[in-house]
Amino acid sequence: MAEPSSNAYWSANIRLVTICLVIWAIVSFGFGIVLRPLLSGIGVGGTDLGFWFAQQGSIIVFLVLIFFYAFRMNALDRKHGVDEE
Amino acid sequence: MDQYTLNLLFVGATFALYIGIAVWARAGSTSEFYAAGRGVHPVTNGMATAADWMSAASFISMAGLIAFTGYDNSSFLMGWTGGYVLLALLLAPYLRKFGKFTVPEFIGDRFYSKTARLVAVACLIIASITYVIGQMTGVGVAFSRFLEVEVETGLFIGAAIVFFYAVLGGMKGVTYTQVAQYCVLILAYTVPAIFISLQLTGNALPPLGLFGEHTASGVPLLEKLDQVIQELGFNSYTGHHTSTFNMVLFTLSLMIGTAGLPHVIIRFFTVPKVADARWSAGWALVFIALLYLTAPAVGAMARLNLVDTIYPEGPKAEAILYEERPDWMKNWEVTGLLSFEDLNGDGRIQYYNDTSEDFATTAEAAGWKGSELTVNRDILVLANPEIANLPGWVIALVAAGGLAAALSTAAGLLLAISSAVSHDLMKGALTPKISEKGELLAARISMAVAIGVATWLGLNPPGFAAQTVALAFGLAAASIFPALMMGIFSKRVNNIGAVAGMLAGIGVTLVYIFLHKGWLFIPDTNSFTDADPLLFGIKSTAFGAVGALINFVVAIAVSRATQEPPEEIQELVESIRVPRGAGAATAH
Numbered sequence: 001m002a003e004p005s006s007n008a009y010w011s012a013n014i015r016l017v018t019i020c021l022v023i024w025a026i027v028s029f030g031f032g033i034v035l036r037p038l039l040s041g042i043g044v045g046g047t048d049l050g051f052w053f054a055q056q057g058s059i060i061v062f063l064v065l066i067f068f069y070a071f072r073m074n075a076l077d078r079k080h081g082v083d084e085e
Numbered sequence: 086m087d088q089y090t091l092n093l094l095f096v097g098a099t100f101a102l103y104i105g106i107a108v109w110a111r112a113g114s115t116s117e118f119y120a121a122g123r124g125v126h127p128v129t130n131g132m133a134t135a136a137d138w139m140s141a142a143s144f145i146s147m148a149g150l151i152a153f154t155g156y157d158n159s160s161f162l163m164g165w166t167g168g169y170v171l172l173a174l175l176l177a178p179y180l181r182k183f184g185k186f187t188v189p190e191f192i193g194d195r196f197y198s199k200t201a202r203l204v205a206v207a208c209l210i211i212a213s214i215t216y217v218i219g220q221m222t223g224v225g226v227a228f229s230r231f232l233e234v235e236v237e238t239g240l241f242i243g244a245a246i247v248f249f250y251a252v253l254g255g256m257k258g259v260t261y262t263q264v265a266q267y268c269v270l271i272l273a274y275t276v277p278a279i280f281i282s283l284q285l286t287g288n289a290l291p292p293l294g295l296f297g298e299h300t301a302s303g304v305p306l307l308e309k310l311d312q313v314i315q316e317l318g319f320n321s322y323t324g325h326h327t328s329t330f331n332m333v334l335f336t337l338s339l340m341i342g343t344a345g346l347p348h349v350i351i352r353f354f355t356v357p358k359v360a361d362a363r364w365s366a367g368w369a370l371v372f373i374a375l376l377y378l379t380a381p382a383v384g385a386m387a388r389l390n391l392v393d394t395i396y397p398e399g400p401k402a403e404a405i406l407y408e409e410r411p412d413w414m415k416n417w418e419v420t421g422l423l424s425f426e427d428l429n430g431d432g433r434i435q436y437y438n439d440t441s442e443d444f445a446t447t448a449e450a451a452g453w454k455g456s457e458l459t460v461n462r463d464i465l466v467l468a469n470p471e472i473a474n475l476p477g478w479v480i481a482l483v484a485a486g487g488l489a490a491a492l493s494t495a496a497g498l499l500l501a502i503s504s505a506v507s508h509d510l511m512k513g514a515l516t517p518k519i520s521e522k523g524e525l526l527a528a529r530i531s532m533a534v535a536i537g538v539a540t541w542l543g544l545n546p547p548g549f550a551a552q553t554v555a556l557a558f559g560l561a562a563a564s565i566f567p568a569l570m571m572g573i574f575s576k577r578v579n580n581i582g583a584v585a586g587m588l589a590g591i592g593v594t595l596v597y598i599f600l601h602k603g604w605l606f607i608p609d610t611n612s613f614t615d616a617d618p619l620l621f622g623i624k625s626t627a628f629g630a631v632g633a634l635i636n637f638v639v640a641i642a643v644s645r646a647t648q649e650p651p652e653e654i655q656e657l658v659e660s661i662r663v664p665r666g667a668g669a670a671t672a673h
Contacts, residue, residue, distance in 0.1 A: 009663065010662055013662075017174050017175070020170070020174055021170070021174065024167060024170045028163045028167050028336065028340075029333055029336065029337070032159065032163055032336075033159075033329060033332055033333055033336065034329060034333065036325065044296055045295070045296025045297060045305050045306070045307060046296065046304070046305025046306060046307035046308035046309075046311075046323075047296075047305075047307045047308075047323040048323075051156055051159075051307075051323050052296065054156060054159035054162070054163060055156075055159050055162055055295075055381040056292060056295075056296075056378060056381065058162075058163050058166070058167065059162065059163070059166045059374050059377055059378060060374075060378075062166050062167055062169065062170050062370060062374075063367070063370050063371060063374055065170055066169060066170060066173045066174075066363075066366055066367040066370055067364075067367045069173060069174055069363065070173070070360075070363035070364050070366075070367055073178070073360075073363055074360050074363065077360065077663075077664050077665075081665075082663040082664055082665045083360070083664055083665060084358050084359060084360065084664050084665060084666075084667055
C-alpha cells in the first residue's frame with residue numbers, strides 16, 4: 001500500500017487510542033481513586049460518586065470505550081483502504 | 086434429598102456436559118489443539134474468553150476480599166476489567182494480524198531472536214504457574230466444601246480432575262466447553278445474588294440493589310453496612326483506609342497483567358478477522374462485566390448477612406449462642422476454613438475487630454476477650470447462598486459454578502503452558518524436527534508437570550486465591566505486556582533491548598515478591614511482609630506496575646545504545662499495523 005496513506009492511518013489510530021486511554025485513566029485512577037475526595041460531595045445511594053466509579057462506573061465506561069474503539073477503527077480501516085476484503 | 090446428594094448431582098451433571106463436549110470436539114491436529122482452527126465467531130470467542138478469564142479468583146475469592154475490606158479492594162474490579170481496554174486497543178488486533186500460534190512466537194519473530202523467544206517462554210511459565218497455584222487454592226476450597234472433606238483432600242481431588250480434564254482436549258474442545266462453563270458460572274453467580282438482593286433491598290438487579298435502600302432499616306444499604314461494621318470496630322466499608330499510591334499501582338498492575346497473560350491473548354488468535362479481534366475483546370468484557378457488576382453487591386450483602394447472622398438483634402445486642410449456630414457454619418467447620426474458639430467462655434460467638442485499639446475498651450467493657458470467629462475469605466461466595474437461607478438447588482448450583490470457573494481457567498492456563506513448552510521450547514528451539522505426535526505428547530507431559538508443581542505449592546499458598554492470582558498478574562505485567570506493546574508500537578526496540586527489558590522486569594518483580602512472600606513461595610523464608618513492605622509502602626501484589634516500568638525503561642535505553650533492527654523487521658512492524666492481508670482463519 002502507499003506509504004502516506006498508511007502513515008495517516010497510523011497517526012489517526014494513535015490519536016484515537018490516546019483519547020480512549022485518557023478517558024480510561026480518568027474514570028478509574030482519577031474518579032475512582034485519586035480524585036475521589038473531590039467528588040465526595042456528590043452522593044450516590046449511601047456513599048459518594050467516587051465509590052460508584054470504583055465499583056461500577058469505570059467498568060461501564062470501559063465497555064463503552066472498547067466498542068467505540070472497534071467501531072471507529074473498523075471505519076478508519078475502510079476509509080484508508082486497509083480493511084480486510 | 087439432602088444437600089450433599091444435590092451438590093453431587095449438580096456438579097456431576099455439569100461435568101458430564103463438559104466432558105461430553107470435549108470428547109465431541111476432540112482435537113486432532115496441532116492447529117486445532119492450539120488455536121481451534123481459527124474459525125470461532127467473536128461472540129462465541131468472547132464468551133469462551135470470559136470463562137477462561139474468570140477463574141476461581143473472580144468467582145470464589147474476589148467478592149470475599151471486597152466484602153472484608155470494602156472500597157479498598159475496588160482495585161480488583163477496575164484492574165481485571167480495565168485490562169481489556171489495553172488488550173483491545175494495544176494488542177489484540179495486531180497479534181491477530183501477525184497470525185501465529187503463541188505469544189513467545191510473536192516475541193521471537195519480532196525481536197528476531199531465539200533468546201527472546203526462550204525468555205518469553207520462561208516468563209510465561211513463571212506467571213502461568215503462579216496463576217495455577219491460585220486456581221488450585223480455589224479448587225481445594227470448592228471441593229472440600231461440597232465433598233465435606235478437609236481442604237488438602239479437596240485440593241488433591243481437584244488436581245486429579247483438572248489433570249484428566251485439561252489433558253483430554255486442546256483449544257477446540259476447550260473453546261466449546263468453555264462456552265458451556267460460562268453459562269454455568271454466570272448463572273451460579275447471578276441467581277443467588279438476585280435472591281439476596283431481593284431479600285435485602287427488594288431490587289432484583291444486584292448492581293442497583295447495592296446502591297439501593299436496605300428494606301429492613303429504611304436507610305441506604307451501604308450506610309447500614311458502614312454503621313453495623315463500625316459498631317464492631319471494623320473500618321467503614323465505603324471509606325478509603327489504605328495507601329492511595331499502593332492502590333493506584335495495584336490497579337495498574339492488574340490491568341497491565343490482564344493484557345499480558347498468555348491464555349487470554351491466545352484467544353484472539355482464534356477469531357477469523359482482525360476486525361473480529363477488536364469486537365471480540367468487547368464481547369469478552371460484556372460477559373465478564375455481568376459478573377464484575379454483580380460482585381461488589383455480593384460482597385457488601387454477604388458482609389451484612391454475616392454480621393446479621395451472628396448478631397440477630399444488631400451488634401449492640403447479644404451475639405448468638407454457639408450451640409444455636411446455623412447449619413452453614415457447621416458445614417464449613419468441617420473444612421477447617423471456618424472456626425470458633427470460645428475465648429471468654431460464655432458460649433456465644435463474639436465477632437469483632439480485635440486489632441482496633443479504639444474499640445478495645447468497648448470490647449473489654451462487654452467482657453469480650455478477642456474475636457472468636459475465624460472466617461477464611463475464600464469461602465464467602467460459596468457460603469453466601471447458605472448464609473441467606475436460599476434453597477438447596479441454588480447452593481448446589483454455586484458449587485458447580487465455582488468448579489466451572491476454576492476448571493476453565495486452569496485448563497486455559499495449562500494449554501498456554503503446554504504450548505509454550507512443546508511449540509516454542511521443543512519445536513522452536515531444542516528439537517526442531519519433532520513430529521506432530523511428539524509435540525502433542527510433550528504438550529501433555531508439560532501439563533502434568535505444571536499441575537503437580539502447582540498442587541504442591543497450592544498446599545501452602547502465598548495468599549487467598551485472588552491474592553495469589555494478583556501476583557501472577559504482576560509477573561505478566563512486568564514481562565510480557567511491555568515486550569508485546571513495544572514490539573508493535575516501536576520500530577526502534579531491538580533484540581537485545583527486548584531481552585534485557587524482559588529479564589530486568591521479571592527479575593526485579595520476582596525478587597520483590599519472593600522477599601515478601603517467601604522464596605519460591607516456601608513459607609517463612611520471607612524477609613519482609615506486605616503489612617510493612619520494603620519500598621514506599623508498595624505491596625508485593627502491586628509491584629508488577631513498577632516491574633513493567635523497569636521493563637520499558639531498560640528495553641528502550643538498551644535499544645538506543647545498540648543497533649537498529651534490520652530493514653525486514655521494520656517492514657514486519659509496518660505490516661502488523663494494518664489489517665489488510667491478514668491470513669485466513671484456517672490458513673495455518
